[in-house]
Amino acid sequence: MTALPYFYPGARLFAAPIDLNGAGRYVHWGVVQLSVANLVIIGLMLVVFMAALLLPFPRGRGRR
Amino acid sequence: MSRRPRKTAVPDPAAFPTRSYDLVKEFTIALVVVVLLTVGLAAVFSSPDVKPVTLASWSRADGADFTATAVSELGGTSGTAGYGPPYNHTPGAAQKLGPVGLQSAAGVRIPVDTTNDFVLRPLRDAPEPPAVTAALATWAAAPAARQQAWTRAYSDALAKAGRGAPAKGDYGPVPVLASRLLGLARSGALDGELQAEGRFYQTDYTRPLLFLSDGSYLESLARAEHLGGDQWGMMNETGNFPGQAWLWLYTFWYQIDPFKSSGNADALIWGLMALLSLCLMLAPFIPGVRSVPRWTRVHRLIWRTYYRDQAMERDRRVSGR
Amino acid sequence: MSGMGGAGGGWTGAVRRRVVRALPPEKLLPDTQPAYMASWIYVFGVLTVAALIVVLLTGGVLALKGPAWWHVSGAGKYVNGLHLWSVELFMFFMVIHLWGKFFMAAWRGRRALTWVTGAVCFFTSIGAAFTGYLVQQNFDSQWIAGQAKDGLNSVGIGAFFNVLDFGQMLMWHIVLLPLVLGLLAIWHILLVRWRGIVPPIDAATIDPADATTREAAR
Numbered sequence: 297m298t299a300l301p302y303f304y305p306g307a308r309l310f311a312a313p314i315d316l317n318g319a320g321r322y323v324h325w326g327v328v329q330l331s332v333a334n335l336v337i338i339g340l341m342l343v344v345f346m347a348a349l350l351l352p353f354p355r356g357r358g359r360r
Numbered sequence: 361m362s363r364r365p366r367k368t369a370v371p372d373p374a375a376f377p378t379r380s381y382d383l384v385k386e387f388t389i390a391l392v393v394v395v396l397l398t399v400g401l402a403a404v405f406s407s408p409d410v411k412p413v414t415l416a417s418w419s420r421a422d423g424a425d426f427t428a429t430a431v432s433e434l435g436g437t438s439g440t441a442g443y444g445p446p447y448n449h450t451p452g453a454a455q456k457l458g459p460v461g462l463q464s465a466a467g468v469r470i471p472v473d474t475t476n477d478f479v480l481r482p483l484r485d486a487p488e489p490p491a492v493t494a495a496l497a498t499w500a501a502a503p504a505a506r507q508q509a510w511t512r513a514y515s516d517a518l519a520k521a522g523r524g525a526p527a528k529g530d531y532g533p534v535p536v537l538a539s540r541l542l543g544l545a546r547s548g549a550l551d552g553e554l555q556a557e558g559r560f561y562q563t564d565y566t567r568p569l570l571f572l573s574d575g576s577y578l579e580s581l582a583r584a585e586h587l588g589g590d591q592w593g594m595m596n597e598t599g600n601f602p603g604q605a606w607l608w609l610y611t612f613w614y615q616i617d618p619f620k621s622s623g624n625a626d627a628l629i630w631g632l633m634a635l636l637s638l639c640l641m642l643a644p645f646i647p648g649v650r651s652v653p654r655w656t657r658v659h660r661l662i663w664r665t666y667y668r669d670q671a672m673e674r675d676r677r678v679s680g681r
Numbered sequence: 682m683s684g685m686g687g688a689g690g691g692w693t694g695a696v697r698r699r700v701v702r703a704l705p706p707e708k709l710l711p712d713t714q715p716a717y718m719a720s721w722i723y724v725f726g727v728l729t730v731a732a733l734i735v736v737l738l739t740g741g742v743l744a745l746k747g748p749a750w751w752h753v754s755g756a757g758k759y760v761n762g763l764h765l766w767s768v769e770l771f772m773f774f775m776v777i778h779l780w781g782k783f784f785m786a787a788w789r790g791r792r793a794l795t796w797v798t799g800a801v802c803f804f805t806s807i808g809a810a811f812t813g814y815l816v817q818q819n820f821d822s823q824w825i826a827g828q829a830k831d832g833l834n835s836v837g838i839g840a841f842f843n844v845l846d847f848g849q850m851l852m853w854h855i856v857l858l859p860l861v862l863g864l865l866a867i868w869h870i871l872l873v874r875w876r877g878i879v880p881p882i883d884a885a886t887i888d889p890a891d892a893t894t895r896e897a898a899r
Contacts, residue, residue, distance in 0.1 A: 310756060333597070337602045337773065340773075345777050349721075349722060373879075380712060380713050390728045394732045395735060401770075407761045446840035455834075604811070641800040656784060665717070666881050667881065
């Protein structure tokens with residue numbers, strides 16, 4: 297499977313430095329089959345969620 | 361003390377101490393962050409765009425698969441021909457959700473007659489060489505049983521021959537019709553014929569997509585990209601791009617029994633997901649589910665400053681009394 | 682003609698009074714928040730809104746040039762990349778927002794409708810993303826349409842919502858679903874402002890009248 301060839305205007309200018317086309321990488325774990333890309337995204341979501349819970353939030357000026 | 365705590369309303373946020381909080385500044389920062397992330401991710405990774413398959417590219421890449429599919433469309437034995445609603449009336453083909461047959465109830469609203477729509481009409485619409493005219497006449501004059509015997513025999517012969525030439529047999533006009541359709545497809549003419557159907561503007565790709573889906577070529581390409589239904593394909597994307605990861609639960613059910621071996625898998629999983637979606641939506645009203653936040657105590661972490669201040673306040677009161 | 686409560690202005694006046702009573706300016710755009718609103722988890726709602734705006738704007742740029750542009754232009758491909766990645770960010774932030782609100786039991790205190798509209802926003806977004814994949818006009822769209830039709834046909838929806846019909850799906854993707862999602866999101870945000878930020882589970886307020894601590898939200 298190939299991506300569209302780069303023949304249109306601006307193709308070279310806007311070409312991505314990291315090419316995600318080509319054979320996809322997958323992890324298999326029992327019945328689970330997951331692309332590395334999705335795994336990274338899901339992992340990042342969990343990390344960001346945990347960070348949001350754990351990192352101290354700057355305390356603003358109190359009022360009342 | 362056995363006095364149950366009064367089931368009071370949650371206190372009004374206005375009754376709590378406040379602190380200054382600039383919502384507009386927060387929104388502006390959020391927007392800038394998202395814009396920068398988007399601009400950066402798009403610049404670094406771009407987006408996937410794998411060329412579509414056309415009837416022309418399919419018939420050129422895998423003529424045997426195209427011909428076998430065309431014969432099954434002609435003989436009414438393809439996936440689409442026996443699909444049932446909404447494309448045609450095929451007894452027993454519709455899926456059911458327990459006793460409920462929503463597929464049948466919706467009726468045949470997008471009628472597709474594969475014999476005529478996919479094979480005979482495109483052949484008639486194109487310039488007809490004399491052999492094709494004669495073959496079309498022979499087909500039209502034959503009774504349905506005869507037509508089916510020809511297509512069945514030719515389908516079997518094609519399957520046996522693989523990519524080679526099929527053995528000789530009584531296939532009537534079928535080989536001529538199939539070969540002409542293959543020629544039209546390879547020339548690119550069939551793509552236009554299936555789409556335009558006598559019109560000029562066209563935005564509905566139902567027929568060419570159904571024809572493509574009946575072959576095994578499209579599926580073989582999809583499986584190579586891990587897009588098959590039993591490969592968690594719904595959440596995958598071509599290449600190494602992230603896909604619709606939020607469909608993880610929907611695609612999960614297709615990997616396990618009883619769904620993966622059920623003829624009603626689509627209806628069952630749709631019904632299950634509708635139910636689970638309703639549960640998510642109505643979580644505040646479902647006993648047990650609505651108490652999970654209290655049990656998990658993640659909230660103690662989120663509001664740890666508040667709870668700590670409360671505890672200190674309590675201690676101060678107790679010692680001051 | 683005078684409106685209810687003796688105030689004039691007819692229907693218009695009545696609506697204005699009702700709106701102002703429910704959402705006075707200082708409640709709609711307050712410059713303070715309850716002190717318990719002190720966690721990074723609170724920023725995921727506004728990040729989701731910001732991402733939705735970027736999704737709508739980048740989709741708007743794609744609409745300016747038409748659905749085929751991004752296949753034949755480097756700039757178009759880049760804008761399509763912006764649209765894709767803003768959607769990935771939108772879903773990313775929305776799901777974290779959903780997790781956060783679930784663990785806060787943020788539906789407490791007459792906030793169930795806020796939760797429900799949020800959940801419907803989530804489902805509408807899945808539909809909007811799905812129709813987006815269908816109108817890419819590439820191999821992905823062909824395969825997704827061929828697969829999705831079976832699920833939708835099996836419950837009768839496919840007879841009316843034909844994923845193989847590019848024109849119908851494009852209209853859903855660029856008109857109907859963004860409109861519904863936009864309206865739902867506005868409703869959801871107004872509900873948040875109307876009810877205020879949900880207090881912590883088992884929060885007690887100091888009642889200034891008798892200075893006793895009151896347990897709530899049991």
